[in-house]
Amino acid sequence: xxxxxxxxxxxxxxxxxxxxxxxxxxxxxxxxxxxxxxxxxxxxxxxxxxxxxxxxxxxxxxxxxxxxxxxxxxxxxxxxxxxxxxxxxxxxxxxxxxxxxxxxxxxxxxxxxxxxxxxxxxxxxxxxxxxxxxxxxxxxxxxxxxxxxxxxxxxxxxxxxxxxxxxxxxxxxxxxxxxxxxxxxxxxxxxxxxxxxxxxxxxxxxxxxxxxxxxxxxxxxxxxxxxxxxxx
Amino acid sequence: xxxxxxxxxxxxxxxxxxxxxxxxxxxxxxxxxxxxxxxxxxxxxxxxxxxxxxxxxxxxxxxxxxxxxxxxxxxxxxxxxxxxxxxxxxxxxxxxxxxxxxxxxxxxxxxxxxxxxxxxxxxxxxxxxxxxxxxxxxxxxxxxxxxxxxxxxxxxxxxxxxxxxxxxxxxxxxxxxxxxxxxxxxxxxxxxxxxxxxxxxxxxxxxxxxxxxxxxxxxxxxxxxxxxxxxxxxxxxxxxxxxxxxxxxxxxxxxxxxxxxxxxxxxxxxxxxxxxxxxxxxxxxxxxxxxxxxxxxxxxxxxxxxxxxxxxxxxxxxxxxxxxxxxxxxxxxxxxxxxxxxxxxxxxxxxxxxxxxxxxxxxxxxxxxxxxxxxxxxxxxxxxxxxxxxxxxxxxxxxxxxxxxxxxxxxxxxxxxxxxxxxxxxxxxxxxxxxxxxxxxxxxxxxxxxxxxxxxxxxxxxxxxxxxxxxxxxxxxxxxxxxxx
Numbered sequence: 122x123x124x125x126x127x128x129x130x131x132x133x134x135x136x137x138x139x140x141x142x143x144x145x146x147x148x149x150x151x152x153x154x155x156x157x158x159x160x161x162x163x164x165x166x167x168x169x170x171x172x173x174x175x176x177x178x179x180x181x182x183x184x185x186x187x188x189x190x191x192x193x194x195x196x197x198x199x200x201x202x203x204x205x206x207x208x209x210x211x212x213x214x215x216x217x218x219x220x221x222x223x224x225x226x227x228x229x230x231x232x233x234x235x236x237x238x239x240x241x242x243x244x245x246x247x248x249x250x251x252x253x254x255x256x257x258x259x260x261x262x263x264x265x266x267x268x269x270x271x272x273x274x275x276x277x278x279x280x281x282x283x284x285x286x287x288x289x290x291x292x293x294x295x296x297x298x299x300x301x302x303x304x305x306x307x308x309x310x311x312x313x314x315x316x317x318x319x320x321x322x323x324x325x326x327x328x329x330x331x332x333x334x335x336x337x338x339x340x341x342x343x344x345x346x347x348x349x350x351x352x353x
Numbered sequence: 354x355x356x357x358x359x360x361x362x363x364x365x366x367x368x369x370x371x372x373x374x375x376x377x378x379x380x381x382x383x384x385x386x387x388x389x390x391x392x393x394x395x396x397x398x399x400x401x402x403x404x405x406x407x408x409x410x411x412x413x414x415x416x417x418x419x420x421x422x423x424x425x426x427x428x429x430x431x432x433x434x435x436x437x438x439x440x441x442x443x444x445x446x447x448x449x450x451x452x453x454x455x456x457x458x459x460x461x462x463x464x465x466x467x468x469x470x471x472x473x474x475x476x477x478x479x480x481x482x483x484x485x486x487x488x489x490x491x492x493x494x495x496x497x498x499x500x501x502x503x504x505x506x507x508x509x510x511x512x513x514x515x516x517x518x519x520x521x522x523x524x525x526x527x528x529x530x531x532x533x534x535x536x537x538x539x540x541x542x543x544x545x546x547x548x549x550x551x552x553x554x555x556x557x558x559x560x561x562x563x564x565x566x567x568x569x570x571x572x573x574x575x576x577x578x579x580x581x582x583x584x585x586x587x588x589x590x591x592x593x594x595x596x597x598x599x600x601x602x603x604x605x606x607x608x609x610x611x612x613x614x615x616x617x618x619x620x621x622x623x624x625x626x627x628x629x630x631x632x633x634x635x636x637x638x639x640x641x642x643x644x645x646x647x648x649x650x651x652x653x654x655x656x657x658x659x660x661x662x663x664x665x666x667x668x669x670x671x672x673x674x675x676x677x678x679x680x681x682x683x684x685x686x687x688x689x690x691x692x693x694x695x696x697x698x699x700x701x702x703x704x705x706x707x708x709x710x711x712x713x714x715x716x717x718x719x720x721x722x723x724x725x726x727x728x729x730x731x732x733x734x735x736x737x738x739x740x741x742x743x744x745x746x747x748x749x750x751x752x753x754x755x756x757x758x759x760x761x762x763x764x765x766x767x768x769x770x771x772x773x774x775x776x777x778x779x780x781x782x783x784x785x786x787x788x789x790x791x792x793x794x795x796x797x798x799x800x801x802x803x804x805x806x807x808x809x810x811x812x813x814x815x816x817x818x819x820x821x822x823x824x825x826x827x828x829x830x831x832x833x834x835x836x837x838x
Contacts, residue, residue, distance in 0.1 A: 179370040179385060187383070228369055236372035236383075237695055279637070279688070281695060 122244065122294050123194040124150050125313035131157035133317075135189075138181040140166040160185075168195050168221030178228045190240040190320065191229040193222045196263075198248075198296055201256045211258035218262035223269060230273055233282040241277075241284045242320045243270045247333055249288065250341050253353065267326075274325060286326045287316050290333040305330065366394040366401070373429050375793060377418040378690065378700025379761040380828075382425035386412075388434050395540050396514045398430050399824065408826035411536035413483030414455060416476060418703040419793030420828035421487065421535055427826065430540065432482045438462050439543065446548040447505065452482035452541040459548075460676070465619055468548040469676055471503040475735075476683040482541040487790040488533035488744050491680070492584040492604075495577050495738035499749055501532035502742055504546045509539035512820040516542070530815050533744040535789045537816055537825050553607035554618030555673040556582070562664040566597025566718055570753070573601075573738050581605045582679070586663075587734035588656040589721060589757065596721055599736070600663030604679055624677040626685065636686055643692035647760070652732040698763045704731075704773055705756040705791040707739060712783035713753040720755065720776055727772045729765075731757035745808045748788035756791065770794055789829055797835035813837050 124146070127139045131154040139161060141147050147163035154161040162184055166177060182188045197217045199210055226241055233239030248256070249263030267286055274284035291303045292312045312329050319327035328334040340353070367388045374381035387398035387409075402409035410424025412431045422429070435453040442448075443466045448459060457477035459470055472491045474484065483489075488501045497503070506520040509531055517539070519528040531538045563569040569585050577583060580603045587599035612618055629635050646655055683689075693701045708716045724730050735756040739749045759769055773794040780787070786803045787795055800809060813834075816823075823838070830838075 175368055175370070179368075182370055182383075231369045232371055235374065236381075236697065 122289075122292060122309050122312060123192075125309035126192055126194060126316065127161060128154055128157070129310070129313045129317055131159035131161050134158040136160040136162070136185045138162040138164065138185055140164050140177075140181075142167050168224065169216055171220060171224035174224045175228055178225070182232065188229065188232060188239065190242065191225065192242040192244070192316075192320075193225055194244045195221050196244065196246070196296070198256065198259045201259075214258050215262050215265075218259070219265045219269070222266050226269075226273065230277060230282070234277060234280045237281040239282050240320055241270070241273060241282070242287060242316065243285070244287045244289065244316070245270070247288050247290055247328065247337055247340075250337050251343075251348065254349070271325075283320075283323050285320045285324055287319060287329055288326065288333065288337065289316075289329045290336070292329075305332065366390075366397040368398075371429075372697070373412065373423055374415065374697070375419050375423060375700075376416050376690070377702050377761070377793065378693070378695075378697065379702050379766070379793060380420055380423065381697050382423060382828075384424065384427065384429055386429045386431050388431050390434050392508075392510060392516060392542050395430065395432075395510045395542060398428070399510070399512060399514060399540075402428050402824055403822070408824060410827040411482070411486065411540055411825065413453065413480030413486070414478050416474075416479045416483060417487065417790045418701075419789075419791060420832070421789050421792070422483070423828045424826060425828055426831075432540070432542075433480060435542065436480075441466070441468075443468070446550055447545060448548055449543065449545045450481050452480060452485075452507075452544055454481050455479060456481075456484065461621060463548055464551075464554065464624060464676065465621065467551060467615070467619055469551045471497055471547060471549045472500040473680050475681065477677075477681045478684070481544045481546075482536075483790075485532055485541050485544055486534060486536045487788075488742070488747060488749075489790060490737070490739065490749060492582040492737060494749065495573075495583065495740050496581060498740060498742045499533075499744070499747065500546075501529075501744045501747075503548075504532060504544060506545040507531070507541055508543040510542050511539045512822075512824040526811075526815065529743055530745045530812055533746045533748070534812070535746070535829065536827065537830055538819055539825070551606055551619070551676070552609040553612030553615050554620065554623050554675055555607060555612060556604040556676060556679050557607060557611075557671050558674050558679060559603045559671045560663065560666040560669070561601040561603070562599075562660070562667040563601055564598050565595060566714060566721075569597060569599060569601060569736060570714060572603075573736075576603055577738055579605075583738055585736040586659070587721075587736055587755070588660045589724060589731045589734040590653045590656050591660070592725060596718055598660060599734070600660065600666070602679075604674070607673075618675070624675045626678060637688065639686045640688050640691045643686070643689065647692045647694075647732070649730060652730075655732075693760055694762065698761075698766075700761055701732075701758050702761055702769070702773075702793045703756055703758050703791040704776065704794065705754050705788050706776065706780040706785050707748055707750045707752060707754045707788065708780060708783050708785040709750050709752040711752075712785075716779060716783045716785065717753070717755050719779060720757075723772075723776065723779075724757070727768075729759055729769055729772050731759055733758040745812050746804060748786050750784075750786055752785075754788070789833075792829065792833075795833050797833065800833050801836060809837065 127137050130137045136159050144165045151161050151163045245266045246263040248260045249267045252260045270284050270286045291306045293306050293308050315329045369386050371386045372381050389395045389398055408427040410429050412422035412429050414433050432453040435451040437451045440449040446468045456473050474489045484500045488499045490499045509517050582604040585599050585601040591598045737754050741751050742749050781802050
């Protein structure tokens with residue numbers, strides 16, 4: 122998903138800094154964007170390393186010559202067994218999906234607040250709408266992200282800064298590979314297009330694709346005594 | 354413990370990357386901002402700067418109108434996270450504060466105990482480090498001096514990391530140089546100051562409408578022996594016989610027993626202003642409609658209305674205002690500066706010349722006329738009375754100051770700076786001075802002309818001794834002190 126966003130932005134003429142764990146994947150991305158009108162800077166980084174973020178953030182913003190938008194697309198969803206309560210695995214999910222998001226969006230919020238301009242886009246998930254039996258902490262991490270982003274939106278609104286929460290449905294990425302029962306599946310590129318259009322139109326919360334909004338609405342209103350008996 | 358917390362524990366210091374701006378928004382620069390939480394971390398920030406061979410500028414809460422806490426070429430040390438009230442003695446009124454404590458933090462802590470800061474600025478957001486470094490004054494400068502006069506002692510972290518405690522008895526030179534030394538000699542880390550006993554949360558305020566500048570000055574001279582606070586607003590659009598017309602507010606503390614219910618007025622609930630206008634419209638949104646008036650015809654209208662409502666107010670009996678309302682008029686409309694524009698480069702500058710008593714009337718009339726002739730009429734003009742103080746680089750004179758808010762846009766900027774340059778000559782020729790907390794326009798060479806030669810020389814000598822590598826720098830220092838560095 123991140124790669125698709127970088128390609129779209131670079132092709133639209135934006136200078137983009139891309140961060141990911143694997144250098145080879147980043148090199149591939151940089152090569153794919155070599156012809157694009159926007160410049161792509163790549164840096165290997167693991168969002169577990171929150172202590173590195175302030176330096177890295179400053180370095181990249183300087184290299185790009187400023188910052189208009191930050192997108193947080195890092196997320197993991199390991200398979201969790203039906204009777205599995207693995208704390209290490211769960212906390213790691215929080216580290217990537219939630220702590221990493223806070224570690225990167227905080228310095229961006231600080232910069233955007235002082236320059237009174239900027240957009241923060243967080244790729245959350247429809248999974249954050251309810252706590253499901255299938256993957257408790259994945260849902261938790263995304264619900265936390267939703268609330269964090271909403272709070273940022275509220276405290277930064279006065280400063281001309283926009284915060285956009287994206288709640289994707291099923292996207293054809295490594296995360297959904299091999300999963301059963303997928304429907305309304307769209308490509309990562311199609312998702313990237315819709316995410317950027319949501320950010321441009323200053324949407325607060327946007328389901329991607331849009332029709333997941335109706336699903337989300339229904340799911341959020343299923344009473345608990347029913348929800349716990351369902352398999353979703 | 355998280356990795357970030359461990360780093361902090363080692364005495365390393367958190368930092369961010371921000372747009373560091375003059376409060377008036379006319380200038381700003383991107384840069385690394387260190388956010389120390391204790392003296393160890395102040396040292397760490399200074400060491401970082403020294404190792405990187407990059408100058409570091411000191412910043413409190415960033416309320417100086419100009420570039421006094423900007424450092425475009427380097428790092429910034431922001432003291433605002435060191436904001437603990439260390440001690441307050443309700444018997445003596447002596448407060449001991451970390452330097453990032455704001456005036457607001459202080460008054461809210463001490464007012465319920467029956468005390469009030471001796472000197473406050475027109476906004477409550479500046480930090481202790483900022484008010485000491487700028488040696489700020491209030492509407493009572495003529496009576497009690499600047500904030501430096503209320504400071505008993507402070508700790509200063511020198512550029513080499515050494516901590517020096519200064520007072521009138523200990524390191525007296527550094528005491529008198531660092532107060533008003535605009536952050537060029539060291540980092541204020543702890544400040545001890547004397548506050549004032551009050552017997553009511555209210556002040557008694559007399560209003561008077563003055564028809565011209567002469568009447569204003571006569572009124573001040575008549576009352577400065579008895580008033581605790583004196584401040585005047587001036588309609589800078591008025592011409593001819595009405596030149597310098599405005600409204601004066603004179604306030605006095607209530608003596609013991611004059612307030613029948615001090616237990617009620619000395620509460621935060623009594624002091625707090627309502628967040629909504631007419632109970633419905635949030636004041637935090639007022640700057641938006643104010644944008645519509647933020648032009649010459651708009652402010653000509655606002656000033657005219659204000660003058661005439663001031664005349665009506667003057668007909669009434671003296672009334673009571675809370676300390677909060679009277680002292681912090683600039684906080685009445687949150688973020689009002691945004692009505693001047695929100696994009697970087699749009700905003701306002703404040704130009705505040707200080708002129709000795711004898712020359713003041715003529716100089717200020719000339720300034721009012723020249724503003725109108727040049728088409729740069731300040732939207733807000735404020736008059737105050739001052740007295741000298743013992744600090745080396747003080748701005749205070751036995752005379753008057755006239756603070757003027759000029760609107761700045763990228764298009765008008767050059768012409769406005771040229772206009773100010775002419776006014777600066779006028780003021781310096783009259784033996785006047787300027788105030789660094791307000792300044793963005795003084796050119797190189799002004800420092801030599803406005804400060805006594807011996808004081809300036811001593812200051813520069815001390816700067817060279819304590820900071821031979823010029824680790825501490827700001828845009829203001831490089832601009833105004835270019836000739837003596």
